[in-house]
Amino acid sequence: MTERDVDNLDIFFDAARRQVPDPSPDFMQRVLDDALAEQRRLAGRKAPRRAGPGRLRQFVAAIGGWPAVAGLATASVAGLWIGVNPPSAVSMTAEAYLNSGADAYLVDLAPDFQFDVAEG
Structure with missing residues (x-):
């Protein structure tokens, strides 16, 4: 590789670092729904009792x-x-x-x- 090729690659790498993809709204809604369902499932449970120090x-x-x-x-x-x-x-x-x-x-x-x- 020559010096010019390395410079061209650096341009592409810098552009890729600046681009931050956002998750899709559909994906975020599914994650939120799963989290709320898990919270509701765990809300009815009692905390486990500890037997005391060993x-x-x-x-x-x-x-x-x-x-x-x-x-x-x-x-x-x-x-x-x-x-x-x-x-x-x-x-x-x-x-x-x-x-x-x-x-x-x-x-x-x-x-x-x-x-x-x-x-x-």
């Missing part, structure tokens, strides 16, 4: 809304992280408070308990 909504409202849920989620994730991978300061503080050493896991708290399954 359990999740009640729980969220009871604890203080979504900001409280976000705080609980953050605290849960932080607690899980610290429990799985505790920083050395937390481990040392726990050992000092509980007076336990590194060999605490070797103590048998239930010496009579058997872990094997008896056959029978």
Whole structure:
């Protein structure tokens, strides 16, 4: 295409943009009739009754809304992280408070308990 062809096409596109077709009066009357019929049909119906808020909504409202849920989620994730991978300061503080050493896991708290399954 040459520059002249593109200019000619722009003239046609501009003319098409300026031309706004109006819908026919017959079409507008049919749309209006359908809308009025639908309004009359729905006018006799009662609004559906809601059963009330669900359990999740009640729980969220009871604890203080979504900001409280976000705080609980953050605290849960932080607690899980610290429990799985505790920083050395937390481990040392726990050992000092509980007076336990590194060999605490070797103590048998239930010496009579058997872990094997008896056959029978």
